[in-house]
Amino acid sequence: MPSSAELIATEHRLGAHNYKPLDVVLTRGEGVYVWDDAGMRYLDCLSAYSAVNQGHCHPKILAAMVEQAGKLTLTSRAFRNDQLAPLYEELAALTGAHKILPMNSGAEAVETAIKAVRKWGYETRGIAENKAEIIVCEGNFHGRTLGIVSFSTDPEARAGFGPFLPGFRTVPFGDADAFEAAVNENTVGALIEPIQGEAGVIIPPAGYLRKIRDICTRQDITLILDEIQTGLGRTGRLLAEEHEDIEADVTLIGKALSGGFYPVSAVLSNSEVLGVLKPGQHGSTFGGNPLACAVARAALKVLTEENMIENSAEMGTYFLDGLRDIRSNIVKEVRGRGLMLAIELTPEAGGARQYCYALKDLGLLAKDTHVDTLRLAPPLIISRQQVDWALERIAAVLGSGR
Numbered sequence: 001m002p003s004s005a006e007l008i009a010t011e012h013r014l015g016a017h018n019y020k021p022l023d024v025v026l027t028r029g030e031g032v033y034v035w036d037d038a039g040m041r042y043l044d045c046l047s048a049y050s051a052v053n054q055g056h057c058h059p060k061i062l063a064a065m066v067e068q069a070g071k072l073t074l075t076s077r078a079f080r081n082d083q084l085a086p087l088y089e090e091l092a093a094l095t096g097a098h099k100i101l102p103m104n105s106g107a108e109a110v111e112t113a114i115k116a117v118r119k120w121g122y123e124t125r126g127i128a129e130n131k132a133e134i135i136v137c138e139g140n141f142h143g144r145t146l147g148i149v150s151f152s153t154d155p156e157a158r159a160g161f162g163p164f165l166p167g168f169r170t171v172p173f174g175d176a177d178a179f180e181a182a183v184n185e186n187t188v189g190a191l192i193e194p195i196q197g198e199a200g201v202i203i204p205p206a207g208y209l210r211k212i213r214d215i216c217t218r219q220d221i222t223l224i225l226d227e228i229q230t231g232l233g234r235t236g237r238l239l240a241e242e243h244e245d246i247e248a249d250v251t252l253i254g255k256a257l258s259g260g261f262y263p264v265s266a267v268l269s270n271s272e273v274l275g276v277l278k279p280g281q282h283g284s285t286f287g288g289n290p291l292a293c294a295v296a297r298a299a300l301k302v303l304t305e306e307n308m309i310e311n312s313a314e315m316g317t318y319f320l321d322g323l324r325d326i327r328s329n330i331v332k333e334v335r336g337r338g339l340m341l342a343i344e345l346t347p348e349a350g351g352a353r354q355y356c357y358a359l360k361d362l363g364l365l366a367k368d369t370h371v372d373t374l375r376l377a378p379p380l381i382i383s384r385q386q387v388d389w390a391l392e393r394i395a396a397v398l399g400s401g402r
């Protein structure tokens with residue numbers, strides 16, 4: 001068995017350096033914990049960017065996966081399978097969606113929505129050919145495909161990858177007036193994260209999404225909410241849109257849709273948008289495969305049956321209050337909703353990454369984002385005692401920093 005140093009050296013030598021992971025080599029996970037190759041246990045406060053909301057290796061999702069893997073894994077959509085229709089039904093019952101399109105990664109769900117909304121605009125709104133526009137927000141993160149990075153405002157995500165896809169108009173996040181001013185006769189859709197996750201857990205002003213909803217309804221614009229990170233309980237509700245009591249026309253989910261076992265994403269449509277796609281116009285070999293569907297069905301079941309969403313709301317408030325009580329002269333702001341939390345450090349702190357390493361040494365894994373922000377997103381099954389344990393370590397690390 002190679003040492004962790006050897007494994008890291010091999011990654012450096014043979015792997016593309018498109019990530020800069022913390023140097024911890026994990027070998028096992030259970031619930032809120034993961035273990036490294038030396039047997040050290042860590043409280044996972046990232047949850048694979050919110051894909052492991054249900055906790056690592058949830059036994060019921062595991063059982064569903066193993067059972068299905070022994071029966072039938074992939075048929076492609078050339079044929080039907082017995083897991084897709086039940087997933088549709090369960091997703092529709094849970095979210096109120098009228099039409100569903102299953103994909104694999106989050107980015108694919110975003111691409112799917114963009115294609116469908118453009119087509120809907122041409123067919124239903126009579127937009128002139130190739131003129132459709134989608135409004136997006138500054139600071140957005142919707143994935144890494146070329147189409148998606150075309151409307152990223154992060155220079156690192158874009159530099160060197162042009163030429164880019166046209167048809168997007170960027171407005172400041174959280175500013176409904178700027179959004180309305182950007183609408184024109186070619187605007188077919190708005191693509192928005194209810195809370196910007198990768199940007200550092202940026203929560204828009206109260207009422208923002210409601211105003212956007214109203215504008216979209218008035219102007220016949222399809223509102224697409226990217227809930228790939230905020231959805232499935234992360235913010236203390238099934239979908240973050242519920243905090244403003246609104247319904248998107250199209251909702252994108254992924255990540256925790258499989259509890260971290262498998263890439264599964266879906267486009268949920270409340271309007272007729274997905275109805276414009278006809279055979280041959282969109283698809284994926286693996287999208288909607290029986291293994292993915294069985295895993296997703298189990299992942300959704302445990303999320304609701306085991307009250308993980310309620311726990312996210314309760315523990316999120318408790319965690320946030322605890323973080324706000326930490327006395328530290330390097331904390332600029334603490335923010336969060338449910339168990340989607342962030343600590344923004346002052347520029348004097350010298351970047352969040354060193355604090356991630358200090359926390360790692362104390363048995364807590366968290367990730368820096370945008371230099372100064374430390375993101376905390378534990379599995380939704382975290383207990384009060386585990387939050388207390390985390391708070392003690394965070395206080396120890398941030399209290400000592402200056």
Ligand SMILES: Cc1ncc(COP(=O)(O)O)c(C=O)c1O
Pocket residue numbers: 049105106107108110141142143144193197198226227228229230254255
């Ligand atoms: C809001 C949001 N949308 C889309 C994505 C892309 O998902 P994936 O990495 O599965 O392609 C992410 C991933 O972090 C995300 O946070």
